[in-house]
Amino acid sequence: MSNTNKKLFSDFEPVSKEKWMERVTADLKGADFDKKLVWKNLNKINIQPFYNTEDHKEYLKNTGENSPSLVNYRSIYVSSEKRGNALALAAIKEGHNGILFIVKGNMSPSRLLRDIDLNTITISFTIKKNAATFVQHFKSFIKSSKVDKKNLTGFVDTQLISKYVTKGEFGKKAFTEAAEVFSLVAKYPNYKALTISASEYLDSGANQVQEIAYSLNSLVFVIDKLSEKGITPQEVFENLNFRFAIGLEYFIEIGKFRAFNNLLQEIAKKYQVTDFKHTVLAKTSIWSKSITDAHTNLLRATTESMSAILGNVDGVLVDPYDKEFNEVSDFSSRIAGNITTILQEESYFGKVANPVDGSYYIEEATLAIAEKALQLFQSIESEGGFFSNFEKEKIQEQIAEIRVHKLKLISQRRLPMVGINKYPNLMEKVSSELLSSGNTEGNSKTLKPRRASLEIEAMRKKTEELVEQTKVRPVVELASFGNLTMRKARAAFAYDFVGVSGYNVQQEKSYESAEEAAEISAKSNSHVVVLCSSDQDYEEKAVSFVQAFRILNKDKVLLIAGNPTGELLSELTKAGLDGCVNLRSDVLITIASVQNKIQKTLNPLAV
Template structure:
């Protein structure tokens, strides 16, 4: 048979979505499909467990282009001209093709940029009070060095919106400064004078829809203020650089950036602007990072960078993995820069044109995010716009609602975060002063970018302060008996759950009977004991275990791994609580700590 022109797998008939659903229904054995398999994202988007050609939707237009000249940025805090220049040259030597200078003091552009080829390296500046004078000097330096106008790339960032939403105040002079920057960069089409940031929304607990909508609402506010000052709308759109944070939800983040590009074009069209040139810079989020098991931040940064690049951003800024608790080292800064380089050069992320286009999953996610974001954008505009909505604290209230939902999911371990609420590194020691105190989640006038892990860090801090004060690290014993499979599984679960506390969790200790386990664990040098066995064993022996244990020891914390049917009887006998899939890690461990601290200090 001639198979030369035969399509691959053509002898197999296609499988329809209905065929898949029938198979899934059988495998679920009566379980609810939506509750079991449909992911309900906090952006109020339902994501199906599978997609095929039948799910082909009307694709979004103007979702951006995968950047072939992706900018790999490094942040440089300028404490002096010489030091800033030295760090910049070192970054270029290490493969960075983008530099973001944080200029706060009187700085010489000529000294800062000495030896840097502005025809090849993208340079951007976060400017403070001396914004106009530094920008003027910078442009004069560029002209004096004969840099081709089309080769100068980068942006000015006066933190226009950032300062407002994190301090609650904004002055008319802030817009006057931006007007001057637009005039200075008139001849340089690839250098942007207006930066609008949305990173603070995501880092304060917002979802992707809110980040897009509020960023675009703030754009409308900026356009209104600048046009009052004589700046043309076309000039505004041609001078725009946006900064968005990158969250942990990989595919949803890809859709977020694509949806943002689409809605930006829609907004521009409403102003009569059909063609414009903006840039989009993505930054790894603060929200997703951890102080405990900090090396895990490297993995988070990698997946975040991947989703941003696939989402068609123009530049990526990756924070060093240890930035949240110390001044970044040369090593951590170098590793952060290498992530984008590897993705671009070795994984070909910057060499393939729009690789996610046509993916049923990502296309549908993009469409749904765009629709939800447009709906919220219109709601804020109908409420009087960005400034009015922020002053009335509507935006803050909406973000607080999502933030509390996110924190609840983290505390319930339904949103797993490695090294934080799942798989803690029990070999790690960490100083108490690096950890956060308990924080308040009441609605405030301003947004406060923060890590999602702060409440759990506060638990760990309580432990580390106890160790520093008493010299004793509490010990957790896993006492198991009965059914081998279930006791192993529940011991592993308890090890992971209680390990978040920072206590020393011993490996499972197996006993031949419940009474032997009770007597031995009551007399051991542990501070917390977790009973691990099967539901049947609990029905038969757990009450006897608790009574025998309490007859010998009333000071220790006694827990049970699972959800026993006779919990009330066990509690009356002296059980302190349970750890299971429904347990709240913050509430459970906090109650454990209170009793352990009293016991140790006594």
């Protein structure tokens, strides 16, 4: 058996990159290789379709270590010590080994932490006010509990950077308070006094390069400010915790965390700091979540958690899938915690030492992200640093540029998001009250974390409001004739495209002829008709179809699935065609036009 296997595998010689390129070039038949096969990432990084040993180079070092003691966090908003303690104990019982309490500062740590073993459970705090006072009480509780100093793990987040980037100003005593926290936890080597948040950048639409660069810029700024309070760079690096959001680009997110760890080490060297241990908390992003088809958020949270763990983070915080539109339930909280538990215990994430090391694709992505992030970091520093550039709104403008580009790709469906702009759940009914009215930009001086789906939600909200007012959900008919292959393909595309609106999209109706299709669809109970056929059929029959249709019905919305151009499109429009749906169509513009016409038909008094 072994000899047979050896002979079999010896028949397959390694394929060189040159041979692979020769074959691909032939298969492309003159098409542009870069346009067809090279992925141009939003970080302006070109990802090649093929990597092998010929691509090996000296890759980055100090990219972090896969944590065998990964912290599975549960976040708890503390309204009272008793309630917060009960929720924490329940979370620990369910398998969480880390609790992140979000408190206002006027709580009693002794009551909040009752019966929690601080030797085995990681306890962290996001403190919205009076942080130093709260930490002082926390320290007293630790002493009375006789917790081993080395066993106490976690961090304090006074929202030093978070408050600034989202509200535009630092509190009068922000850095004084931060320095006090340093002194209070100084004797606990594994407890972090300073949290630098980068999640607001990605959740406001930034790319991964920006997220890394701005977090490092803000670190340099904080080091300078804390030095005025007597805190040395060594002390800062020894007390660092970073919080990142996790995006949807799986391999790029892995590279992001690895690149960040490398660059942080390089920044530390500039301060003559070589020996320190920071922590990284990765939180599932707000940006990627949806209200429509909300259970898809579970899939997003899973892949986000996977990429963070493979990127060598120390802790993961998975938000409940319905957090964006609902009071978090025990069920959704439990499911969120189970995601990380399953990855750890059943999929063995965190139990294999750096599993992505040596992967040419990920190593290349890590290197490219690090190079781009370092360039951006240096550019910000050369122009005055983090605070100066944020005050001048340069950072906000750079993020806005990427955000607008992302939203354009989502609207054009070139950046697919399941349940939002592609593959909508047509069986789902969503209350208009849950849906967003659209993005309000607000103050240009601050960042505003948001969902990427807000504009599409606003479009869906308009549909649901109309349904609630008229008690009628608009019906979409897919009328097809002619070439079987093309009409099926275009009907499937139109079903998916128009379904984003929340309308009742019916299955394709096939007709023997264009004349029959025009007559029956014009008289049916549908509010929208989408004509589906081949380009050749359109050339021969589309104009007569539209003309016949409009003689019988002038009110219905009439669309065509495809991309007729030039003289044909002009004739169709003149005959009464309302628009087209195709790969180049913008879903927001197209559906808004449809909605406006239907609104006039179903609810003329509201127009």
